[in-house]
Amino acid sequence: MPLFGRADIHTPAKADAKFVGSFLETNCMSCHSGKRKEGDFSMDALKFDHIAGRVAYASILERLRAGDMPPSVKDRPDPAEAAGVVQWIALQLDTPFKGPALPFAVKEKPVDGNRLPHAILFGGPRGPSVPPAPRLWRLSPSAYKKSFSEFKVQGLQQPFGLHQDAGFKDFSSLYAPDEGATNLLLTNAEQIVNALVKPHAIVNIVANPAGKEPLWPSEARIKTATPEERKHLEKGDRVRQGNGVFAPLMHPKVAANREELVRALNKQYLAIVSRTPNAKELESLLDLYKDAAKEGDYSLAGKAILMAPLMTPEAILRFEIGLGAEVRPGVRMLSPRETAFAIGLALSDHRDLELLSVAAKGKLTTREEVAAAVRHILDGNNPKKPKQAKKSNSRVLGFFREYFDYYRAPEVFKDPLKDYLKQLGFKVDPKQLNFNPRRYVSDTDGFIQNILSQDRDVLKQLLTKPALSKSQVFPSISKADAAKAQAEQIGILMQQSWLVAWSAGTDNDIVRRGRWVREKLLGGRVPDLPIDAAAMVPEDPHRTLRERQMVTRAKACWKCHYRMDDLGTPFEHVNHYGFVRTSEPVVDSEATKSATNKKQKIYRGAPLDTTGSILHSGDPKLDGPVKDAPEMLRRLAESERVRQVFIRHAFRFFLGRNETPGDAPTLQEADRAYLESGGSFKALVVSLLSSESFLYRTVPSLAKETK
Amino acid sequence: MNIFPDPLNMVTPGQLDRRSVLKGITLGAGAVVLQPFLNSLEAQAAGEAPPKRVVFLFESNGLYRRHILPRGIESNRRVGPAQVIDRPLADLELPEPIAPLAPFKNRMAILLGMSCKNAMPNHGAAYGALGCYPARDNANGTNAFAHGQTIDHALAQSLTGIVPVVGLGVDASPNTVFKNTVSASARRRPLPMVCQPDVAFQMLFGSVAEGNAGRAFNVRNRLLDWARSDIRRVRSALPAMDREQLDIYLDTFEQMRTRQDRVDAIRDQVRANRPAIDRFNSVRQTDRFEAQCALAASALASRLTNVVVLDGSCGPHAYKTWAELGINVDGHSIGHSLGETQDQSAIPIRRYHAQRVADLANRLAAIREGNGTLLDSTLIVYMSDSAESHHGQGTEWPMILIGNLGGRLRTAGRFLEFPHYNTNGHRTLGQFYLSLLHAVGDRRERFGEPDSGLRDINTTGPLTEILA
16 A cells, blocks of 8 residues: 555645645635535635634644545645645644634534544644533433332333444433333333332231231321221221331322321432422322322322332433532533432442432532542442442443443354354364353453553553453464464454454454444544445455455445555454464365365365554554554554544543533543553543533523534 | 333434434334324225234244144154145144144144244244344343344334234243243334233223223323423423423323324224233233233234234243143253153143134134124234244244235145255245235345355245245
8 A cells, every 4th residue: 555645744844824725725625615515524614713613624634634635646735735734724723712612513423423523622722611511311221220220120121222333322412211211111110119019018907807017097097087088997908007108108098198198209209319309399299199099099199109200300311400500601510419410320320329418418519529529439449338339330341341342242143153163174172162252251341350450551451461361263273373373462452352243244344343443543434334335245255355355445435445444454363253363264166176075165274464554544653554463553552642532432431422622621631631640541530520521511591502 | 011112223313413313213103103003094994904913922842843743744854845745734633732723724824844043942032033033142041132123023014003012921920010022123122021911901901991900090191191290390490401302201291192092092992892801810820821812812803903922931941830730840841851751741731822822813703803803814823932842943943823814825724844954945934924024015025134054045035835
């Protein structure tokens, strides 16, 4: 591959506004202005120094630095001129922004996160900080499951789903409760309440004279019953008191009084939304009780009001409105209670009751207090409950699972290993060699936890730390080769879990592996597959996958595939079961022809080629050929850009949204915190969760969005 | 079951803005589901043909070929026929285990030889039985994963009812209320089987019920009204901001109400077909099974649904002991015994299931509709979730069909056996399901995951042998 047009390695030509103007006119305008918006990009915004204009400039800078525009190689500008323009734009972006701090709308799906050019977030002073608008966020399926598992009811149904694409799942803007969900919420509420009131069965003291068991209503309580109720009570029906406050709600013919109802509702609201009902809620529920009782059965009415809090919006939505103090004109902080919920659910799948009690004491009102609280949770500074501390960080591992997507390995359909090996002419004892994607996933979980326990240079370690457990090898490999290959195995991208998760049913998946590197490490983008493209690697058992993959070199394909394929080929050192190999089996036509068994295909080992290249990365120091995966990974691990792209992804996961230009100060702070702590992931999370982007809200009436 | 299951996947459509995305997966769905139903009401009023219906009934622990092979058929599973065996059942005698089906001999088909090995039916294939994909980690695991839509839901897309699929289960434990077992509307969206008949009754017929069930239904409606006012209250307390999540949540309650109005519109029909049986509260396994069959027939007759899954297996490893039938050996132990010892226990259980199938068919045949009966427009598929044996390998998946789906299938009075696994002329379960899809007008090209073990033979297209 020729290395063309990389701007930064050339001495920049002198550039001023006029020069840049004519440069852009010559090289960009014909496709990106007026009605033509190739690649969804228009330069019209450049005319103004508002945030949209800066975003457009940052996009141009990114492309010039990557050196892949215009699409046709022969049309590309003189590298020295391009370098001059890059320098000029960078200077402009570093100039303090004088306009109003307005929100800038970005696309909301996780896959669109990288649309925002890196240069609008990093590279020099950026800002101003523009906290997001107030939001509601539907509970994730796991948070729903966790919060309602406290009731210990078997058979509750999951009402919520998540999108099935790779990458981050739980973004606040993607979900709302749908009709099916509401039905299941109702059904679950019914089951939970049935379980809660189960101890309060009806017993008849006439048929079975009571022992010492406390029953409701007591003799004293009967005195306050109405004459009609007393008439029913004479028949002997009583409710088992148990140790709960729900008993008075369970008698079909005797109404609970206000005090009893309030006590029951307080308990239920506390259990579900961690607060007692407010006056309006209380009155509406008492009305519901009265109304439902008209059906002639107080116990049905009692169950209904106990079900009610399970349906209330707060039980299924996270409220992040910004009900705290105003920190500057038009910007409010989350209230302590909102903050406690937000942090609890950012780090785990449940409400953090300890944090809620801290909030109730009036803490969590400044960013410093929040930072301390987050650090406390992450450090597990609770000698009495070390286990709880570990559990409370469950979403930290969740971030790595969704970032690398290795946990999806078991979902890739493959032929049984023995069938595959038999086809190649191997007979292997399944006890000696088996395919166990679940184990690969747990190996990688362990690998990550090991790195997190050291908490130094976390990203670099994730990419280059030697494997803790040896990966499996293909049966034909010699012991010496196997040992050598295993010694070279570094980082998550060379682990079986990741390699299997990013493989196809019958082959490696060069394209999607490369795409992962492009998007998750280099912060690049790959456009959606054109609808008229039949993306198929031809099946031909006589040729290696790499040879067959050459189909994407066709001009129409390569205009996108140049961003992926060369980043995926270094992982050809394994087969699609993730077993290390030294050659790739292809059908040997000659041997097959002369074989006695006409049905049997004979395979030979084609030499392996694990070379690839990093091109148009946006960081000229990264670009260049690589001989294999370890070389590529080591180079990526040293890159500032890769580190910042990683920070951007952590932001998206923990804040449940894509970053905007107004989040640049938060991202730069997080990057600094990570660097200054020697690459501590903990420091990074503390920084993100105590940032303005996480804790502050821009009051919407005061801000108009620019698009 | 869920009366109003999530009809669509949660996959977020590609190029939509947020509002459309949120709305597309929520509001649109209700409208889409309701419209065909309204159309069908009009059609009914205009005297048009009744809807087609499909029922899947599952038995646990395998449907052994020796229990359903008619007397006089020479057949050996290990060898298999070279050509399709196609014989009229009229000339043949049903074996004792399925003798209760004899009255339906001229309306039924026995199918042998279709495979679905990749569903790993050993101990129960879970979603794989209706989805034709491997739903389990391994053939011994209890975990099952809904990788994709199952055939019942695929059919329901063409046979639209108010409730797309009614799922009723019979679990070993009478305390199980819901269980996710064989049916999924989409990937990761299992349809919970309702395992308690009284809960299913409440969900399906609560609106026309009397007594406690009726009262409970009315109280539930009041609770829904409260929820709406509660959401409005929360909404009005918010500062000026994007309240879409709340709006959509509120809309879901409106939709439930609308749907309930649709049920009310056919109230008389629902009421007329409300099952009258006194076993809804029973903890006895047999009573629960019979009650679920009655509910299934009623749900079809009242036109609440056109697709029912009656899951008598209730999941891999969910073995039952049929003490009420005098069998005190559990299903797993029966599966691990052999020959006569096995049959001493297995045959009475098989007969009991065959009786349930016959009972269901009888119930449907007793309901007049147009010029015929409900059974005329129905297909009952009786099979096992673990295929041909307790340790089913899926190289064949025996089944019995009753009814011909309103003449769309040639399944009246036939015995069909297809060539053995991986020989020319062999057929798959996926092809059978594809035939059902074609029979209801969904002409897709394949259903389920292909079996890599069959890559050398042609297993594409529907079964021309049974399509009318």
